[in-house]
Amino acid sequence: MHPFAFSRVSTVTAALNAGARYGRYIAGGTTLVDLMRETVERPAHVVDINGLPYKDITVTRQGLHVGSLVRMSELAAHPEVRATYPLLSQALELGASAQLRNMASIGGNIMQRPRCPYFRDVHSACNRRDPGSGCDARHGDNRMQAILGTSTHCVATHPSDLAVALVALDAVIQVRGLDGTRSIPVQDFFLRPGDTLQDEHSLRPGEPITSLTVPAGAHTRRSGYLKVRDRQSYEFALASAAVALDIRGGVVRGARVAVGGVATVPWRLPKVEEALVGKRPGRRTWTDAAALAAEGAVPLSENAFKVRLVERTVRRQLMTIGGQ
């Protein structure tokens, strides 16, 4: 680990000032400390923001409001979240481990960095870590990499399970800047690997995430997360599906579907959703819609299996949530 300065802030103003002086925020530390030990991250100044007042969970008729410093375990176990937004509880509890979930914050989860082994190894070429150095993953060990939203610069999947659920539920992220607050729809928050790879998200330097909101709706109760992985627990997704359905009068009125483990950003599937709305729930509907899940996929040498896998993951989760 490289030497670094450490300070703690307890007011938003102090955080913004420290952030403006290129301080790096730390919440749970489960991404940042890990990457600092690997020397992938080398911040000169780490700013502990755990003293900020972003720790509330409120559920109202309008929706869910979650402070950025709420821990993964707290949000998952919240009784109203479990009952009304089961997709969120499941996406959280199928990720990481009990210890990590006690530490990891919601803001940090959204901001977590790629898990690509070449990103984590400072001796490999990686455009994300070292822009312009190339991408060793593309023609290397690429079994875990993405098949959707990739570019010649980067093929790393987005690792967050929570973010997949948030994209499906149209969440909005609130951030605080020096000139006030702004809201970013989660769909626009994550940026696909383009020419400026340093930009993984639309947060400006020094802007803390303060909270996120998830709008209420008839679909949130009938929702859930399926995560398919190499081992049953404590592993990132090969493919995952977040599904929320509004079924009334024997017809699908609304559908939200997003997938993880296969794309460079949490991946919403509007065409799958369109194929569901207006149909009668049933095996035929689920199968036809899920067949569109991998549209546009560009597999690499070792991950073509993800095409069928993501289709089947979506189909199975539609069956689980919608009934067969």
Added chain:
Amino acid sequence: MLVDDRRVNACLTLAVMHQGARVATIEGLARGEQLHPLQQAFIDHDGLQCGYCTPGQLMSGVACIAEGHTGSREEIREWMSGNLCRCGAYTNIVSAIEQTAKEA
């Protein structure tokens, strides 16, 4: 280890972030010569071989029991899945936690 009674990974946090917090490690589990019931259960069930992972298993197991995630062997396995055991003592670790939870 436990920080304010919650299990966390010591390797991923900075000590300076926990000033004033109540920190419990394996050294604080026994009361003098009297082993914690989970420590005794690890001995009774052969819940260890080389012992490398054991401090982490014990601290995590204590928290797992306190959280109530011990309804079945499957539930214990899922909620202990962050603690790897290179020797593969998992089956006996689950038995030790199961027994201790029942007697608690």
